[in-house]
Amino acid sequence: ILDDPDLKDIDPTVLKHCHAAAATCILEAGKQKADISAISTCLEDCKLDKERIEQFCTEYQKNKDALEILLGSIGRSPLHITDVSWRLEYQIKNNQLHKTYQPSYLVTLNVENSDSGSHPDVSFSCTMEQLQDLVGKLKDAAKSLERATQM
Amino acid sequence: KLNVGVDTIQHGVEGLAYLLTESSKLMISEIDFQDSIHVLGFSDELNKSLLQLYLDNRKEIRSILGELAPRLPSYHSLEWRLDVQLASRSLRQQIKPAVTMKLHLNQNEDQTAQVLQTDPATLLHLIQQLEQALGEMKTNHCRRIVRNMK
Numbered sequence: 001i002l003d004d005p006d007l008k009d010i011d012p013t014v015l016k017h018c019h020a021a022a023a024t025c026i027l028e029a030g031k032q033k034a035d036i037s038a039i040s041t042c043l044e045d046c047k048l049d050k051e052r053i054e055q056f057c058t059e060y061q062k063n064k065d066a067l068e069i070l071l072g073s074i075g076r077s078p079l080h081i082t083d084v085s086w087r088l089e090y091q092i093k094n095n096q097l098h099k100t101y102q103p104s105y106l107v108t109l110n111v112e113n114s115d116s117g118s119h120p121d122v123s124f125s126c127t128m129e130q131l132q133d134l135v136g137k138l139k140d141a142a143k144s145l146e147r148a149t150q151m
Numbered sequence: 152k153l154n155v156g157v158d159t160i161q162h163g164v165e166g167l168a169y170l171l172t173e174s175s176k177l178m179i180s181e182i183d184f185q186d187s188i189h190v191l192g193f194s195d196e197l198n199k200s201l202l203q204l205y206l207d208n209r210k211e212i213r214s215i216l217g218e219l220a221p222r223l224p225s226y227h228s229l230e231w232r233l234d235v236q237l238a239s240r241s242l243r244q245q246i247k248p249a250v251t252m253k254l255h256l257n258q259n260e261d262q263t264a265q266v267l268q269t270d271p272a273t274l275l276h277l278i279q280q281l282e283q284a285l286g287e288m289k290t291n292h293c294r295r296i297v298r299n300m301k
Binding site (some may be wrong): 030031068072075077078079088096097098105106123126128131132135137139140149 | 222223225228229240250252269270281282284
């Protein structure tokens with residue numbers, strides 16, 4: 001904003017105040033999910049004229065959804081799983097035991113940390129039975145979700 | 152009680168242990184076992200006892216040896232919970248469903264628990280991917296390999 005040629009005649013301090021005020025107003029409106037009439041009333045109380053209020057509200061309405069998505073994504077949550085990779089191997093022998101002949105799965109859960117942006121993936125091995133147990137439990141969770149959305 | 156020196160007993164025990172672990176590790180057949188101990192020149196009765204000892208304990212020895220192999224953390228169990236986020240400091244009036252899970256893993260005698268979360272879409276994706284993984288063992292390719300490796 002400070003570089004905008006249209007605004008170069010205005011005192012930078014005033015510009016900063018305006019920007020901060022506008023940003024605060026927009027963020028509060030977004031946070032509270034205020035509707036247009038509430039915003040209008042608020043701006044009227046601030047003695048803005050009708051034309052300006054209308055302009056503000058139109059712009060706000062245009063960007064409301066994007067604003068809500070942005071606000072909703074701020075915040076802490078446990079590590080979020082984004083994807084899974086797996087590997088199936090057939091074990092033949094190791095130096096302690098020969099002729100093991102066992103299938104085994106290596107599963108990696110790709111995880112995203114909203115805070116630091118690091119990716120501390122979770123990896124573990126499991127037998128076929130264990131993987132079946134895991135999938136069974138995940139399916140239970142999915143079924144519960146479905147039932148919950150139908151309520 | 153046996154009227155034999157300590158050293159002899161120690162060597163005897165070590166030798167027996169070595170015989171049994173090596174045989175179990177390699178999973179040798181009865182015939183191979185008998186041929187192997189035959190060269191030691193023991194009596195037939197002793198050879199029979201040794202063979203029986205091998206066959207009786209083979210499974211347990213193998214399972215103990217199996218624990219010594221290098222391992223990644225392994226799956227123990229999973230707990231899950233359905234959550235709906237209704238509001239946060241930055242946004243009120245939300246409806247954000249999520250599945251929160253506690254994954255229990257075993258690593259070298261320790262159990263760790265990790266709390267993870269995912270959204271409904273990713274959950275379905277996870278299920279689909281892992282079901283595909285399970286299905287792999289049943290394909291012709293894998294069946295052929297398992298058959299030929301025995």
